[in-house]
Amino acid sequence: MMWGGRFATAPSEVMEQINASIEFDKRLFEQDIRGSKAHCRMLCDTGIISNKDAKLILKGLDQIMGEIQSGKFKFSRALEDIHMNIEDRLRRIIGPVAGKLHTARSRNDQVATDFRLYIRDVIDGLDMAISELQLALAKLALDQAATIMPGFTHLQTAQPVTFGHHCLAYVEMLGRDRGRLADARQRANECPLGSAALAGTSFPIDRKATTEALGFDRPTANSLDAVSDRDFVLETLAALSIASLHLTRFAEEIVIWSSAQFDFISLTDRYTTGSSIMPQKRNPDAAELVRAKAGRIMAAFHGFSTVMKGLPLAYSKDMQEDKEMAFDAFDNFALMVAVMTGMVQDMSPNVAALEKAAADGYSTATDLADWLVRVLGLPFRDAHHVTGEIVAIAEKRGLALDGVPLSVMQEIESRITKDVFSVLSVKNSVMSRKSYGGTAPQNVRKMAQKWIKRLEKRIQAG
Ligand code: ARG
Numbered sequence: 001m002m003w004g005g006r007f008a009t010a011p012s013e014v015m016e017q018i019n020a021s022i023e024f025d026k027r028l029f030e031q032d033i034r035g036s037k038a039h040c041r042m043l044c045d046t047g048i049i050s051n052k053d054a055k056l057i058l059k060g061l062d063q064i065m066g067e068i069q070s071g072k073f074k075f076s077r078a079l080e081d082i083h084m085n086i087e088d089r090l091r092r093i094i095g096p097v098a099g100k101l102h103t104a105r106s107r108n109d110q111v112a113t114d115f116r117l118y119i120r121d122v123i124d125g126l127d128m129a130i131s132e133l134q135l136a137l138a139k140l141a142l143d144q145a146a147t148i149m150p151g152f153t154h155l156q157t158a159q160p161v162t163f164g165h166h167c168l169a170y171v172e173m174l175g176r177d178r179g180r181l182a183d184a185r186q187r188a189n190e191c192p193l194g195s196a197a198l199a200g201t202s203f204p205i206d207r208k209a210t211t212e213a214l215g216f217d218r219p220t221a222n223s224l225d226a227v228s229d230r231d232f233v234l235e236t237l238a239a240l241s242i243a244s245l246h247l248t249r250f251a252e253e254i255v256i257w258s259s260a261q262f263d264f265i266s267l268t269d270r271y272t273t274g275s276s277i278m279p280q281k282r283n284p285d286a287a288e289l290v291r292a293k294a295g296r297i298m299a300a301f302h303g304f305s306t307v308m309k310g311l312p313l314a315y316s317k318d319m320q321e322d323k324e325m326a327f328d329a330f331d332n333f334a335l336m337v338a339v340m341t342g343m344v345q346d347m348s349p350n351v352a353a354l355e356k357a358a359a360d361g362y363s364t365a366t367d368l369a370d371w372l373v374r375v376l377g378l379p380f381r382d383a384h385h386v387t388g389e390i391v392a393i394a395e396k397r398g399l400a401l402d403g404v405p406l407s408v409m410q411e412i413e414s415r416i417t418k419d420v421f422s423v424l425s426v427k428n429s430v431m432s433r434k435s436y437g438g439t440a441p442q443n444v445r446k447m448a449q450k451w452i453k454r455l456e457k458r459i460q461a462g
Pocket of ligand 1: 021025081107108111315317319320
């Protein structure tokens with residue numbers, strides 16, 4: 001054991017079991033080796049270790065990278081974690097010189113550096129994945145810019161909207177999610193390396209050099225903070241919690257929309273499953289699982305917040321618990337986004353059913369009230385009241401709003417003319433919603449095109 005100088009016996013079996021993190025932190029091997037190489041070069045450039053030793057160490061680290069990548073590396077639980085597994089292997093390859101790599105460094109600043117590097121890569125990957133989901137939605141929006149569907153409040157028919165507008169609502173949400181991840185990345189992008197165990201080091205290290213070599217924006221400014229905070233993990237999980245919440249809202253709509261009762265959209269065999277007993281079934285399992293998996297993302301945030309809560313400075317082993325929860329959240333979030341992208345590309349809106357549903361529930365009542373304001377000059381509150389009376393009559397007689405005879409409307413408000421019927425169709429209703437951010441097809445087309453251009457550029461940039 002590397003720290004075993006003062007120990008007479010080996011740890012107990014359960015001690016080793018609770019202590020070891022290699023099972024999950026082996027994922028950090030690439031970041032760990034990248035960090036070690038940067039540290040080694042800096043030790044050499046500052047004259048802390050010799051050129052000859054540095055060359056040996058770098059060569060050994062490259063060999064280890066190859067061994068892990070090709071699956072040849074033997075991980076050992078007795079060596080606890082990825083840092084000591086790699087260092088032990090280095091010693092076996094190059095001999096005692098390997099021990100010089102850990103000069104002016106501790107596993108505490110090492111793991112903080114590794115995980116920041118890892119999360120940076122995760123965020124970059126997720127930004128791309130979310131962009132692809134946004135692009136799929138924006139393309140669907142452009143396709144369905146003029147498809148009319150009911151807009152809901154309280155899940156009760158409210159006003160007609162366009163299907164494209166609904167898709168673009170999610171494009172906006174996902175855009176803010178990407179913004180939150182970008183913020184988290186920016187704050188995470190500081191280099192803890194050189195903070196050592198907690199107090200910094202007496203060696204003449206060059207923190208600027210390692211910071212630059214690893215692509216960080218700046219070195220962390222306080223060694224205690226650098227080794228003991230994991231807010232960069234929490235902030236990323238918080239951003240993913242909100243993003244996954246957004247995904248569940250759409251997933252829920254897909255579940256509702258694909259039901260026989262709604263019949264708003266159809267999914268193909270690729271994104272549905274059958275029932276083992278009811279032959280007629282086509283279940284939206286993918287959407288349901290996206291809806292469910294948000295629970296794990298939010299749980300990771302809660303779980304790891306609870307780990308960090310009340311921890312005194314600086315490093316405590318508690319922090320090792322960040323990884324499994326975070327990895328699980330990252331993996332599952334990536335899967336959720338990929339599945340949503342697939343479903344968006346797979347779904348086809350049932351245009352006729354959507355338009356028919358849009359006309360149900362007196363969805364153009366607001367248009368009638370607005371007409372009374374615009375044409376007859378009624379105060380909106382009075383117009384609201386008159387419209388309510390007309391809706392009540394329509395409801396009693398089982399008529400649609402545009403099926404109520406003019407004479408009946410005139411009994412309520414004598415100045416109504418037949419011109420009113422021009423605003424009672426769902427088509428004219430959506431066409432009239434041209435205010436900025438409104439649902440009119442021409443707005444949706446413009447907005448969808450703008451997003452498509454922006455997103456294609458982002459995706460091409462890689
Ligand atoms: N495996 C540890 C972790 O993930 C590495 C740091 C260990 N530091 C220590 N002083 N024991 O947190």
